[in-house]
Amino acid sequence: MGMTMTQKILADHAGLDEVHAGQLIQAKLDLVLGNDITSPVAINEFESAGFSKIFDPEKIVLVMDHFVPNKDIKSATQCKQCRMFAKRFGLTHYYDVGTMGIEHALLPEQGLVAPGDAVIGADSHTCTYGALGAFSTGVGSTDMGAAMSAGYTWFKVPSAIRVNVTGKKQPYVSGKDVILTLIGKIGVDGALYKSLEFSGDGLKELTMADRLTISNMAIEAGAKNGIFPVDTITRKYIEGRVKHDWSIYYADNDAEYDSVIDMNLDEIDCTVAYPHLPENAHPAREGSDINIDQIVIGSCTNGKIEDMEAAAKIFRGKHLADGVRGIIIPATMAIYRECMKRGFTDIFLDAGCVVSTPTCGPCLGGYMGILAEGERCVSTTNRNFVGRMGHVKSEVYLASPAVAAASGITGHISHPEEVM
Secondary structure (H helix, E strand, O other): OEOOHHHHHHHHHHOOOOOOOOOEEEEEOOEEEEEOOOHHHHHHHHHHOOOOOOOOOOOEEEEOOOOOOOOOHHHHHHHHHHHHHHHHHOOOEEEOOOOOEOHHHHHHHOOOOOOOOEEEEOOHHHHHHHHHOOEEEEOOHHHHHHHHHHOEEEEEOOEEEEEEEEOOOOOOOOHHHHHHHHHHHHOOOOOOOEEEEEEOHHHHHOOHHHHHHHHHHHHHHOOOEEEOOOOHHHHHHHOOOOOOOOOOOOOOOOEOOOEEEEEEHHHOOOEEEOOOOOOOEEEHHHOOOOEOOEEEEOHHHHOOHHHHHHHHHHHOOOOOOOOOEEEEOOOEHHHHHHHHHHOHHHHHHHOOOEEOOOOOHHHHOOOOOOEOOOOEEEEOOOOOOOOOOEOOOOEEEEOOHHHHHHHHHHOEOOOHHHOO
16 A cells, blocks of 8 residues: 555655554654743753753754743743753754744744655644645654654654645635635544645645645644645745755555545635634625624734735725724744835834734734733634633634735624725
C-alpha cells in the first residue's frame, strides 16, 4: 500500500522505507519552536531532566509574541527566562520586541520552514507550515524540552483525509472561508489525529496566504496536520527565502485515505463561525441581526499582508460604525512596514481603528482587546470557545478580514458586498 504525503515525510525522517497509520516512530526534526508562554515550561523541563546541550542552535526558534510587549511582571519574567536561554546556547533565531512577529507568520516569512521539513512547536497552530509542503504539528512543552536536546521526537503516524478542491473562488472569498466551510462540514473532531491532505485542480486558486490560513486551522478540525502539495505557488513563495536544502514529497497514487471530501470553490461564499465552536459555520449574508462591539483583524491566521490589503480595500473612505472598536494587528514587523508603505495604516487610522505592533494579545484573551460581559467581536483569529477573548458571557464570531472590516463599518455581521 502506498503512502500519503505526511507518511512519506515521517518515514524519511525516521530512516524507514515505509510507515503505516498507527505506527509509533522516532523522527528527526528540522525545527523546534516555542513562544513566550510555552518555552518557559519547556526550559524548566529541559533543566529538570539534566540536559546541558541542545541539538542545534540554528534549529531551535523562540518567538516572543503572546504577551509581547510584556503586559505585566509575570510575562516579563517569562520573556527574560527565554532570553537568557537563547543567549546561553547561542540560538540563531530568537525574536523579541522590534524583531519579532506572530510566530506562525514569522517563520515562513523568514524562510525557516521549507517543503519536506519536519517541524514541531509548543503551540497548537504549528500545523500552519503544511502550506509549504512540510509536516508540522503542535506538541506539549515537555516534548519541546526533550526535543531541544535530542533533535528528534516520537509520533504516532496519522491516517489521512484527502480534501479534493475544485472550482474557482468567488469575489471576497478567501482561505478563511474555505476552512470554516470545511470545519462546518466535518466538525471540530472530524479529522481527529488525521492528516488533512489537500489536492485537486482548485488548488491553483488558493494563494499562499490562503493555504497558510487553511493549514493553520487544520487543528480546529482535530487534525494532526494539514498539508498542501508543492507546486509553482509554493516555489514562488520560498524562492529567495529558504536557504537550507529541501525536498518534495508527493502522495502515492495508491495511498490509503480514510475518506475523500470534495470542496467546490464555486459554492463557497463568505462564512462566519458563530459562538462557541469553529464548526458553527453560517453565511455572512445572514448576520444582519447580530450587532457587534469590536473587530480584530490580525493573528497567526489572518495577519498577513494579503489580509491587511483585503481589509484596507473595504475600509478605504469609510469609518467604523458608532460604538464599534477596531483593532488591526499586522503579524510581523515586515508586514507592519509594508502596511505603512502601501498607505494601509492611514486607511485604518482614518477609519477609526488602532494599529498594533505584532502580538497574539487579543486572540487568546491575553490583552489588547479583552471583551466585557455581553460584548460581541468579529475576529479573524482561529478560536471562539467560551471566554476565549474575555468574559465567559462574551461572544466571538470568526471571519475573514473582508467580513470583519465590513462588519465593523455596518455595526453588524455583514457580507463585504453590503458596503462596497
